[in-house]
Amino acid sequence: MTASWGQPEWSSGAPLGIMMDLLTPTIADVTADGLSVAGDVTGEELGLTEADAALRGSVAIGLDLRTVEQTICVTGVVEGTAVRQCVRCLKDFDEPFAFSVRVAYERETKAAPPSAKRAEPAKKAAPTVEADADEVNDDIYHYHGDHLELAPMLREQLILAAPMHPLCKEDCLGLCARCGKNLNEGLCKCADEPVKGPFAVLQQLRVKDKEAGGRSV
Numbered sequence: 001m002t003a004s005w006g007q008p009e010w011s012s013g014a015p016l017g018i019m020m021d022l023l024t025p026t027i028a029d030v031t032a033d034g035l036s037v038a039g040d041v042t043g044e045e046l047g048l049t050e051a052d053a054a055l056r057g058s059v060a061i062g063l064d065l066r067t068v069e070q071t072i073c074v075t076g077v078v079e080g081t082a083v084r085q086c087v088r089c090l091k092d093f094d095e096p097f098a099f100s101v102r103v104a105y106e107r108e109t110k111a112a113p114p115s116a117k118r119a120e121p122a123k124k125a126a127p128t129v130e131a132d133a134d135e136v137n138d139d140i141y142h143y144h145g146d147h148l149e150l151a152p153m154l155r156e157q158l159i160l161a162a163p164m165h166p167l168c169k170e171d172c173l174g175l176c177a178r179c180g181k182n183l184n185e186g187l188c189k190c191a192d193e194p195v196k197g198p199f200a201v202l203q204q205l206r207v208k209d210k211e212a213g214g215r216s217v
Helices: 121-125 128-134 150-160 200-216
Strands: 002-006 035-041 059-068 071-085 092-107 140-143
Touching (some): 059 150, 071 150, 092 150
Antiparallel strands (some): 002 035, 035 059, 059 071, 071 092
């Protein structure tokens, strides 16, 4: 993994080309003026598994970090190529992707001691608590210590950006329901056979009954 601290125009006093870990920037270096980081990371460095996503090569990441009061705002772009499986023909294909990142980090606070609210037990069951839980922003992450851990956030954002129904192409013909041939590679022999409806067997039984009844008369 290679990464470098970018130097914005507003921080001309800072040295250029400071090399460090892209995925764990130091909290103290993220100020209100902002900090830019960019580099390439692998799926392994992001903690991706085969079940999460398959990548073709590394992923290019460019992020801007800025402190707003007690919150660290992170914006940027993630680009790369993923290996998808088409939902129609089940064939693997390469799909370039590029999506924006807009998240916020807040410092993880320690839970208050249980004795702090013993005098007001009734408030714990108030319905307003559930209402507040519904308003939680999915793009808010938490940090502790002296560094940000960006890998878990990037892994989650990359998974969420994947399409629900990937297609190798919009007009993919899929597989034959009878023989399973990939119809994008040509028609199969099943196309020459007459298509039977769901009641074809019932109609044949009725014909046989009529024929049997006619012979018995």
